[in-house]
Every structure is written in structure tokens, then in C-alpha cells.
Amino acid sequence: MPAEAVARPPADLSAARVRDPYPYFAWLRRNAPAHVDRRPGRPAVWQVSRYEDVRALLGDPRLSKDPGRVPGYVPGPAGLNRHLVHADPPDHTRLRTLVNTAFVPRRIALLEPSIAEVAHRLLDRVEDSAHIDLIADFAAPLTFRMICAILGVPGHLDTAATRDTLMATISPDSAADPARAVRDLHHLLDVLIAGKRSGHESGGADLLGALVRAGDESGAMSEEELRSTAYLLLLVGHDTTMNLIGNGMLALLLHPSEAARLTGPRAAPERVASAVEELLRYDSPVRDATFRCAGESIGLHGQTVREGEIVSLLIGSANRDGERFPDAERLDLGRTPNDHLAFGYGPHFCIGAALARLEGRVAFPLLLERLGPVQPAKPADELPWRPARVMRGLAALPLVRR
Template identity: 40%
Template sequence: MSVRPEESRCPFSGDEPVVPAQYVTSPGFDPHAAAARLRERGPVHPIDFPAGSADHAYVVVDHASVMRGFGDPDISKTLEAAPAWFREQTVRSSSVLASNMLLADPPEHTRLRKLVSRAFLPRRMELLRPRVQEITDDLIDAFPETGEFDLLEAFALPLPMMVICAFLGVPYADRDRFIDWGRVLSQDPGQEGEAALERKRVNDQVEEYFTDVLAQRRARPREDLLGDLVRAADEDDMFTDEELVSTAIFLVIAGHKTTANLVGNGVWSLLRHPGQLELLRANPELTDSAIEEFLRYEGSVDRGTLRTTARDLTLGGQAVPEGSFVHLSVSAANRDPAVFDDPDRFDITRSPNRHMTFGHGPHFCAGAPLARLEGRIAFETLLRRVPDLACTVPPETLPWVADSSISRGLERLPVRIVGKRPRAGAA
């Protein structure tokens, strides 16, 4: 669902004794003021999310505690550490998500991460660069010469989907079902009724689809990431087909949604700060620094993925019982004044920039090199080829997607352009 402009500020005022679930499920246009009020009261607060877990769920809003949460071995990523009811509902409705590195602790996490870590090595990213550049230019070629359109639909959303499909070796023609699967599987796994039935339907479709793809790769090997995963599994005898399928759909979802948000949120931030936009146009060498600020200022994720405590512990001065959910508010950590000077200022030259958008420690995002590569090419090319880009409505009135996913992004980004430059090297 989306948040209407009149509802676009976080519904939490910061004055309630217990944080409502909307703080994480519907962050809206401006969750940062609410996070700041929370942080002034303390770094860790109880929250009723998933529903019914008010006494055993906490949100973490300061940089130091979020960093600790990412690396503390007593804060577990496994379903086994979660309450039994949550574990049973998750496995029943979406077991396809239960066998990848996202829901594992070392040493199991270390084993599963090997499936994908070599895919994102710098050398492989450089080999992928020409294809990302080609996709980016093709999408811009399809823009109207002059006119209005939705930049999310025309650019931010298709770019990472086309890249991840090419990288994995799955048909871009199947993009609609990938998007639908990602939408459903990104919802709260604790949902019941029709929502749970829909998750189970999608779960079965994903298993069938990728089981068929794995069989095809074994029959006709190809040089793509899925082919590499199959070879690694068969040669090392370290991975099951269930783990391969789970890893494949995880890569599709993670490789598309968060990078689309990086591009959309980054353009939105530049359009709200025309001085920074002109600075970046005049100094394209600042692109890498700008991307880090996009990730900090309006990051593509709002919070970390599932974590529960494996034992009783104290976090940020708050007693947190064993089996409690721990929601690491990345967006709040990225605006912590204890770490970032004038944190509400958008500054593409900011240095240092120790944002937490890609996580920290053993669960640092394996796909960060690909996201940064796509972001670099997307912004360099867009700003060079489209010299006049403007939002057709006040940017602060735009709706933000609000679901129980960890990601955070716009629903649409209506823009107007006046003229386009040819792609590099074109006659």
C-alpha cells in the first residue's frame, strides 16, 4: 500500500510510552523527527511488532546500539531463535525464504554466504559494467525527448530488475511475476487469513519456477550466476537445492527493490536540494560520495532484517529478554547526531560517512558492490544525458510505499525533462 501525502509524516509523535507498530511499518515521508524524539528518550524502546509481541519486541534508534545489534552473536538471525509461533507461521506460509544466508548465524551463515560472495568480487563487477551501462542508456533513450513521465516506472524500477535478471540468467520477460513475488514475500510473515494463503501460493510458485531453472542449468550449463551456483553446489556438495532456490529468490528481491529505492530516493533528494544537484552536475567525480549520502540521508532500507535475542541481554541500557524481536532502525542510526555532524543536512561531500544502510559485521550486504556500481552508472549517465530535470509536484507531497518490508521508497516520481543528450560515443 502507499501513504497518501496528507499522511506522509510518521504517525508516531514520540510522546507515547510504547512505540506503535506504524513506526516501522509505515515510516512515511519523514520518520526522522519521530526517531530523533525517540533517541532523546533513549536508544531502545518496546514496540508491538509483530502484532502481539509488545513485551518481547524492541526498536533500536541510535548508531552505537544498531552497530552492536548487527554484530552481537547473542542477537540471532536464525528462525530457531524466534518465538515458536512466528517460526511456525513463517515456515508454513513461506518456507522458500528460510534456507538462505539471511536467516542464518555463523558458521551456517559463512557456508551459505560462499554461494554468493564470489559473485560480487570487484573483477566480476567490472565485467558487468558494460552491460549495466548499456541498460542505463537504453532506458534513457526511451524517455520522451521533452515531456513528463514517472521516473520510477521508466528508470529506477526497470534498471535493477534488468541487471539482476541478466546477472542471474533469468528472463526479463518474467519481471512481473518477480515483482509480484517480491511484493508478497516482503510482507509480515506473521500475517494470517488471506494474506497467509497468498504467501503460500507465491511460495509454491517460486519453488516450482526455480526448481525448473536449476534443472535446466544442469542439463544445459550457462555462464551466469545461477549456473555458477549450481556448479558450486554440485562440485562442493555443500548446498542443497532448497538452499539454491531460497538464495535465488532472495537475490531477485534484494537485488531489485533496494537498488530501485537507491536511485529513486537519490533523485528525490537531489530535486529537493537544487544546490546539491548543480554541485553534482558540475563535479561528476563526486558521484561515489553522493551515493553514500543518498544511502544515509534517505536510505533504501528502513531497518535491518529479522533478529531475535538468543539469551537475556542488555542493549542500550534496556533489558531485552531471550526470544525478543530486535528491530534495528537503520534510518534512525543514519541520522544520529553523535556520529553525523548536522545529520539532517543533505551533503553530497560528507566525509566520513559511516552510514548503516548496508549493515555491519558478518551480515554486511554481499550485494553492496553491485548496488554501488548500478548507482554510479545510473546517476553519472542520467545527469549527463538529461540536463534539465524537474519534479512536476512538490517532492515532499509524493507518496511513499508503506508495507512491512524493510525497504523504504517512493511509490512514484513524476518528472519533466527538456531535451536529452546522446549516449557517450554516439555520432
């Protein structure tokens, strides 16, 4: 099936909604906390927008993550969608255990010097530039470098071209050619996996090497699961944190008095940590949780979600719910408590949270310090947001020096 014809549920990717989903989210929370969209020939999609509901449903076993339960629903590129995001126990538990050890906070903490080194090097390159694109010049290469390091992707494949291919596989607009990107990505995975099998690259000390061995030696994962997992990790290890840095920097630039709390001697580690949590809440990089459908009938605000109907949990909305967060629409870098849902909740809680947090804690103070006085090169409502189904992130964040 050509990628364009993928039977996905309708998502409103109109320019206004992509640019600023928050007025719509506020409307939903107030007027239709369980809003259903039924269109002929497509599975029904429920949108859930309030914090308490989103949190409860993120951990509710009555919702399944198996897209096979929704007739006609195609969960992503063929051959690359059999991974833990689309699995219920026991498959989910098995696949999650295989990758989780590489991302535990203790191991991730060891990466701090190399995150800082890469970040400095990227900033050295733009030191004298009048124009900077925070995404292409910094957020994209930094985040991709780190997930490549963890997986063991060799340096010659850690390129802007690889990143473009990866992003084009999930691009719902026709500007990119998703079918071709998927073919290119399969080829990339062939090369990567063959490199690990031949033992030429790193001798299996990295995560991808370990996964290849787990599959080959004990049958712990199938070849399709291996390829899907590698694809998933490359994609989410990059796209999400790139959006944290982009959305977060934009928020800081638009709120200079808040940003000032992160500069100079005020940038104490605990302040930076709290700021990153608030940036995650304020403009959440994962706007909608990933695929879920009702595994049985579920009552919700006096209505019934029927088995096999899709349930979209709006994380970006939950994190702006005034019932949970006082003055929710305000950026407050010192906000406490701040039990946002930006990394999800329950059994599918983000595996990469420690990595993403560390990248954010390194990047924001460094950017503020080293870029000096900069501002977006365009008014905020003219910035190019990517029309993505799950993520919220900028295609570019052009900056000019003030």
C-alpha cells in the first residue's frame, strides 16, 4: 500500500491547529471532555483532554496498544511497526525489558560530558553567524548524535540526510516522499544490522549490537521486532528531544524575565531541573499520546467508548489543565509541584526520560549563555510548525542577534 493511502484516523492538522492547539484544547476541556469524531469508513476517534482522565487512561489496561484490533488501521511503515509502543503484555514487557537497561538514569548520567562537548562544538560553529536555525544547527544534530551514540550508529551514518529520511517516514504532508523514505530507511537498517552481525562495528557493546545478539542467540526478538525497535529508537530518541529544545527555547525567548532565571549564578542545577520540567509541561513535545484503542467498552463522561474505537489522550491539553495546574497557561520556571504528563504515565512511561531531561538540562543554560541576546527572526505566529500527528515541534527556529 502506498504510504499516502495509509488508513489513519483523521487528525486535524489545519495550519491554525498545528500552530496553536491550546485554544482548541481549552474548549475541549470545558465543553467536551470526551469528544468523539465519527466519519464514514474510518474508525471512531475519541479525544480526551482533561488531566485526571488522561492520566487515568494512560495507565488503564482496558485500553490496548495493539493496532491489530482496529480493522484497516495501519500503524506506520510496513515492517517497521512491530515495537513496544504498539504492544500489550506479554510482548510489551519482553520488548521493553530488552531496551530499558540502556536508558536507566545511572547509565545516562555518564553521557553528560559528551552531551556538553557536542553542544559546545555545535555552538562554536555558529558563533559568528548572523543567522542561526536553532533546529538545524543545534537541536537536530545534538539529539540525533546522542541516540546514535547509544544505539551504536557509526559516524558516517549520523548525518543530516539520515535525519531527513527518518523524519520523512512520518511526514503526513506530500512534500516529502514517505514511500521512498521508508525504502531508504530499510536499506539503512540493513547496513546497520549487518554491521553489528559482522562484528566490525563496536563488537556489540552498544544497544543495537546487544539487541542483535539477543535476537540471534536466544530468540528474544524477531527480525521484524529488531528492525522496528531500531527505527522507533532512532525516531523518538531524536524527534521528541529536538522538540523539547525547540519549543523550550522559543518559550524562553518569548518570556525573557523567566529566561533570566536561568542565566549566570542563578542557573543552579536544581533550578535548571525545575525549568526543564516546566518547559516540558508548557509546550509538550509529545502533544498526543501514541495509539490506544478500547479493548472493551469503557464509560467516559456519560458516553460509551466501544471496543475497537481509538482513544487519543491529549497530553498537551492535560498539561494545561487549570484544575491541576494553577495559572496553567503561564510559564513559571519555578513551578512546584509540577506533575506533568509530558513523558506519559504508567506502563508505557517514556524510556528516554532521563536522557531527554539531561539533554535539556545541558542545552538550555548553555544556549542562553553562549547565544547571547537573540530573538526569533519572525513573529511567533509565522514560525513553521511541523504538521505532525503525535509530536509538536518546529521545522525551523530562525534566530537573529539583537
